[in-house]
Amino acid sequence: MPKRTTHENASCPVARPLDLIGDGWTLLIIRDALEGVTRFGQFQKNLGLAKNILSARLHALVSNGMLETIPATDGSSYQEYVLTEKGRALFPVIAALRQWGDAYLFDDDEVRARLVDRESGRPVARVEVLAEDGRILGPETTAVTMAAGRPAG
Amino acid sequence: MPKRTTHENASCPVARPLDLIGDGWTLLIIRDALEGVTRFGQFQKNLGLAKNILSARLHALVSNGMLETIPATDGSSYQEYVLTEKGRALFPVIAALRQWGDAYLFDDDEVRARLVDRESGRPVARVEVLAEDGRILGPETTAVTMAAGRPAG
């Protein structure tokens, strides 16, 4: 009897997140939340997904500690969904995904949503993997090893 | 009749990638490929997924331009799967995911796979979103706007 594989005990930090965000909607909810969306209806309208599955995703995100619910600030009797630190910490993941999609999944003349630096207003924000000294690392300049706990340095 | 939603025409560069990598296995294949895995059997052994679905994922990755097949270098009559530039460009995405998983999905004393700088050997590699001038940007310091083509600057 087939049982869905889970990565929750994987020793690879790339694998575990996929149980939580490895689907087609969750990261988009986080993306919206990062842009300030907090209400059920707003998510639903922006994403165009069915209410039941939005509901399920939202609950999963709350139960996994990426979102938390607070009483609505507008006096209505409902809730708002706001990012926790853990959820906000997905920002680099979203940004990296955005950079990749922008570069490889659009025609040059196509209009797309871009990330800009609020301060300068410039269409920037590139995502890089950095060494301790600030050097930019590529795939070839890194390796994977097993280690425990907080980094020694 | 329910028809699966696709993001292929979304104007958001975060959404489109999810059609290609928004599942539980694809990014892990890319991760392995970034670490030098090229053979069917190696992927299968590392990931522990069924051969049929590995086959399907591999084909999808090839057809989407993230992998390409080359004749086996060892003289055998099979193929090797190697990353294209497009596939390699997912490195920051994987690294960001790794960083997040490392920080939030492991107990402190748990052993995990870490990314290290080949040159210094140090367990580093943090992923950051950078402005043009090198400033590090957080979620609050960025905004999203619509634009076309290559960035004006």
Added chain:
DNA sequence: CCGTATCCATTCCGATACTG
């Protein structure tokens, strides 16, 4: 407006058997 519950088609995926 905010959700929950139900129903159903589609898709996913694991096990296994089979071919070269």
Added chain:
DNA sequence: CAGTATCGGAATGGATACGG
């Protein structure tokens, strides 16, 4: 070793009806 073919159970996700 490198795949393909098939099968069946499970999860996904869309439509919609309903309740607060």
